[in-house]
Amino acid sequence: MAAPVSVQVEFGGGAELLFDGVKKHQVTLPGQEEPWDIRNLLIWIKKNLLKERPELFIQGDSVRPGILVLINDADWELQGELDYQLQDQDSILFISTLHGG
Amino acid sequence: MAAPVSVQVEFGGGAELLFDGVKKHQVTLPGQEEPWDIRNLLIWIKKNLLKERPELFIQGDSVRPGILVLINDADWELQGELDYQLQDQDSILFISTLHGG
Amino acid sequence: PLPPKAALSREEILRYSRQLVLPELGVRGQLRLATSSVLVVGCGGLGCPLAQYLAAAGVGRLGLVDHDVVELSNLHRQVLHGEAREGHAKAHSAAAAIGRLNSAVQCVPYAEALTPATALDLVRRYDVVADCSDNVPTRYLVSDACVLAGRPLVSASALRLEGQLTVYHYEGGPCYRCVFPTPPPGESVTNCADGGVLGVVPGVLGCLQALEVIKIAAGLGPSYSGSLLLFDALGGQFRCIRLRGRRSDCVACGDQPTVTRLQDYEAFCGSSATDKCRSLQLL
Amino acid sequence: PLPPKAALSREEILRYSRQLVLPELGVRGQLRLATSSVLVVGCGGLGCPLAQYLAAAGVGRLGLVDHDVVELSNLHRQVLHGEAREGHAKAHSAAAAIGRLNSAVQCVPYAEALTPATALDLVRRYDVVADCSDNVPTRYLVSDACVLAGRPLVSASALRLEGQLTVYHYEGGPCYRCVFPTPPPGESVTNCADGGVLGVVPGVLGCLQALEVIKIAAGLGPSYSGSLLLFDALGGQFRCIRLRGRRSDCVACGDQPTVTRLQDYEAFCGSSATDKCRSLQLL
Ligand SMILES: [Zn+2]
Ligand SMILES: [Zn+2]
Numbered sequence: 088m089a090a091p092v093s094v095q096v097e098f099g100g101g102a103e104l105l106f107d108g109v110k111k112h113q114v115t116l117p118g119q120e121e122p123w124d125i126r127n128l129l130i131w132i133k134k135n136l137l138k139e140r141p142e143l144f145i146q147g148d149s150v151r152p153g154i155l156v157l158i159n160d161a162d163w164e165l166q167g168e169l170d171y172q173l174q175d176q177d178s179i180l181f182i183s184t185l186h187g188g
Numbered sequence: 189m190a191a192p193v194s195v196q197v198e199f200g201g202g203a204e205l206l207f208d209g210v211k212k213h214q215v216t217l218p219g220q221e222e223p224w225d226i227r228n229l230l231i232w233i234k235k236n237l238l239k240e241r242p243e244l245f246i247q248g249d250s251v252r253p254g255i256l257v258l259i260n261d262a263d264w265e266l267q268g269e270l271d272y273q274l275q276d277q278d279s280i281l282f283i284s285t286l287h288g289g
Numbered sequence: 290p291l292p293p294k295a296a297l298s299r300e301e302i303l304r305y306s307r308q309l310v311l312p313e314l315g316v317r318g319q320l321r322l323a324t325s326s327v328l329v330v331g332c333g334g335l336g337c338p339l340a341q342y343l344a345a346a347g348v349g350r351l352g353l354v355d356h357d358v359v360e361l362s363n364l365h366r367q368v369l370h371g372e373a374r375e376g377h378a379k380a381h382s383a384a385a386a387i388g389r390l391n392s393a394v395q396c397v398p399y400a401e402a403l404t405p406a407t408a409l410d411l412v413r414r415y416d417v418v419a420d421c422s423d424n425v426p427t428r429y430l431v432s433d434a435c436v437l438a439g440r441p442l443v444s445a446s447a448l449r450l451e452g453q454l455t456v457y458h459y460e461g462g463p464c465y466r467c468v469f470p471t472p473p474p475g476e477s478v479t480n481c482a483d484g485g486v487l488g489v490v491p492g493v494l495g496c497l498q499a500l501e502v503i504k505i506a507a508g509l510g511p512s513y514s515g516s517l518l519l520f521d522a523l524g525g526q527f528r529c530i531r532l533r534g535r536r537s538d539c540v541a542c543g544d545q546p547t548v549t550r551l552q553d554y555e556a557f558c559g560s561s562a563t564d565k566c567r568s569l570q571l572l
Numbered sequence: 573p574l575p576p577k578a579a580l581s582r583e584e585i586l587r588y589s590r591q592l593v594l595p596e597l598g599v600r601g602q603l604r605l606a607t608s609s610v611l612v613v614g615c616g617g618l619g620c621p622l623a624q625y626l627a628a629a630g631v632g633r634l635g636l637v638d639h640d641v642v643e644l645s646n647l648h649r650q651v652l653h654g655e656a657r658e659g660h661a662k663a664h665s666a667a668a669a670i671g672r673l674n675s676a677v678q679c680v681p682y683a684e685a686l687t688p689a690t691a692l693d694l695v696r697r698y699d700v701v702a703d704c705s706d707n708v709p710t711r712y713l714v715s716d717a718c719v720l721a722g723r724p725l726v727s728a729s730a731l732r733l734e735g736q737l738t739v740y741h742y743e744g745g746p747c748y749r750c751v752f753p754t755p756p757p758g759e760s761v762t763n764c765a766d767g768g769v770l771g772v773v774p775g776v777l778g779c780l781q782a783l784e785v786i787k788i789a790a791g792l793g794p795s796y797s798g799s800l801l802l803f804d805a806l807g808g809q810f811r812c813i814r815l816r817g818r819r820s821d822c823v824a825c826g827d828q829p830t831v832t833r834l835q836d837y838e839a840f841c842g843s844s845a846t847d848k849c850r851s852l853q854l855l
Contacts, residue, residue: 153760283519485592504806
């Protein structure tokens with residue numbers, strides 16, 4: 088049984104518009120059987136935070152193309168992507184890429 | 189007897205030009221009788237780091253007017269100025285004010 | 290101050306449509322911009338991009354102060370002035386360039402130095418002041434005038450490969466004298482002629498300064514009251530540091546101020562506000 | 573590429589004196605700037621301040637690509653174009669404005685869209701590329717052309733009150749496709765017309781983009797290769813995040829690339845590079 092984990096979940100680049108425009112969310116994930124990873128976090132976000140049009144955030148079991156995932160300000164690709172296990176006080180940032188010029 | 193203290197000493201806004209142009213200095217202050225405060229640090233800097241024209245950095249026992257002192261990115265005035273006691277891993281920034289436009 | 294304005298014209302709605310659609314600004318914010326006036330002290334490396342973006346955004350009136358004339362060595366950073374303006378007053382050159390960009394903005398050029406005799410009257414005629422000057426006496430003069438007139442001051446500076454930005458005297462925040470009660474010794478001050486400056490550094494700072502002015506004028510509030518943004522262009526690094534608050538014993542904005550009228554700032558600072566040949570050191 | 577240059581003229585020494593005095597740049601850096609050429613893709617909100625500061629700094633040649641014409645709703649952010657240029661091609665308008673600022677800069681306007689048929693030839697003629705475009709297909713096209721031609725790409729973007737900046741394909745760093753292997757679904761992309769943008773936000777980003785180009789062209793090296801700068805104008809906050817490195821399996825810059833010629837990027841992205849009336853959503 089893994090203990091509850093407190094993480095900061097942030098949205099930017101427009102992704103926050105799917106979350107009532109709120110950029111910063113302080114989140115406590117309840118204790119559960121397996122450890123929390125990004126895969127579980129996405130499911131939790133979809134269920135608890137996402138306000139509209141989930142297809143603009145989630146695609147399959149990952150984020151949709153064009154959204155960067157940063158774990159403590161570093162690209163999630165450097166840290167195992169969906170399999171990264173959340174640590175207490177981690178900061179997870181979902182940033183939508185801008186194309187305007 | 190106070191233990192040795194490791195601090196990061198940084199210079200910017202042109203103040204680094206008095207220190208061979210080096211902006212970041214990782215410094216270990218030796219153990220001594222009294223605890224290290226900013227007053228002692230200034231004397232130590234003058235003796236160990238300052239390369240030229242000390243009057244452009246020190247005035248009396250403080251820094252010259254126009255140089256801001258930041259302790260962990262906050263104005264030293266919020267933290268006791270010369271009397272602030274250094275903690276291990278503190279960051280001390282001396283920034284010369286710019287006037288160009 | 291400009292008279293209030295009830296609605297935007299059809300042309301204004303078209304012109305500003307890309308920013309009207311922002312919920313943070315909207316028609317309400319645009320109307321506030323259109324009825325606000327900004328005094329720009331210095332039409333150099335900071336003042337050029339600042340005035341350019343304030344005019345583009347639809348600020349109602351811009352006062353442009355500069356006693357200097359355009360020189361060839363200015364053009365690497367003072368992008369409002371063209372080669373054909375060499376020898377012309379910067380205030381007039383800037384006003385002409387802004388007129389081409391947005392003819393609806395009222396531009397008031399002042400081709401003269403800001404002095405203790407003129408500053409307070411001038412500052413009182415504007416809602417927000419942007420300090421884009423290049424010397425210490427003028428920075429104290431502008432700050433004291435803003436405190437006496439009760440105006441917020443957005444202050445930026447740039448030299449070599451670094452820049453700094455902060456907001457003074459905004460809703461109970463510190464003034465310039467709260468942070469710098471004593472002027473620096475004259476020999477410690479470097480100007481752009483001696484120290485040099487990469488032109489795009491005041492470009493970055495002037496744009497950020499314009500953003501702070503726009504946020505204040507539109508009612509969104511500034512980000513840098515009581516804090517200071519540091520920019521290091523070589524490392525591409527930004528750093529925000531927390532400044533002290535207003536000092537109750539500040540001679541200008543404190544509880545018992547002694548600076549109740551403007552002074553002789555050149556004497557106070559031991560340096561000149563306009564003499565470009567003063568001998569200055571590297572720091 | 574431009575021919576090498578042995579020395580600066582008296583006029584150049586005077587004109588650039590304020591940046592020549594910087595030890596980080598110096599005569600050597602200025603000579604490198606003077607013999608460098610930069611392709612600016614898009615003369616809009618980012619391209620205007622970028623081209624302005626590159627020209628002011630003394631870059632030798634600027635290619636200016638834009639198929640669009642100046643509209644009134646552009647002028648709140650596209651500060652090189654004046655009211656009198658409404659209806660004119662942006663590439664020509666920008667070239668004219670730059671000519672007034674620095675007539676020594678060779679400006680080559682291309683009043684046409686960048687297409688798979690033309691991009692590679694064009695990119696090969698320049699040393700550095702700045703992506704100031706406003707749509708997804710063009711961003712993939714520019715990146716692939718830079719990889720095929722072996723050119724560094726400085727890429728910026730701005731929307732609403734936010735901006736992003738990074739450098740692609742610089743000395744072993746990632747390319748656009750390394751970071752974004754799959755294009756976003758068309759309905760998730762917002763343009764400036766729909767989402768809006770505060771004009772000074774591309775101003776800030778365009779200046780920072782120009783700074784990165786200048787550092788690359790002058791041999792100082794960029795700050796944002798493999799990292800991404802995020803700017804939040806409302807909070808006045810900058811944040812630098814670390815991107816992945818080059819992917820050895822990248823279809824464009826990987827060890828066995830499959831993108832060996834330019835493709836149909838509108839089909840690949842499922843959206844148009846030039847159609848302004850495409851229906852887009854808020855995100
Ligand atoms: Zn004060
Ligand atoms: Zn790649």
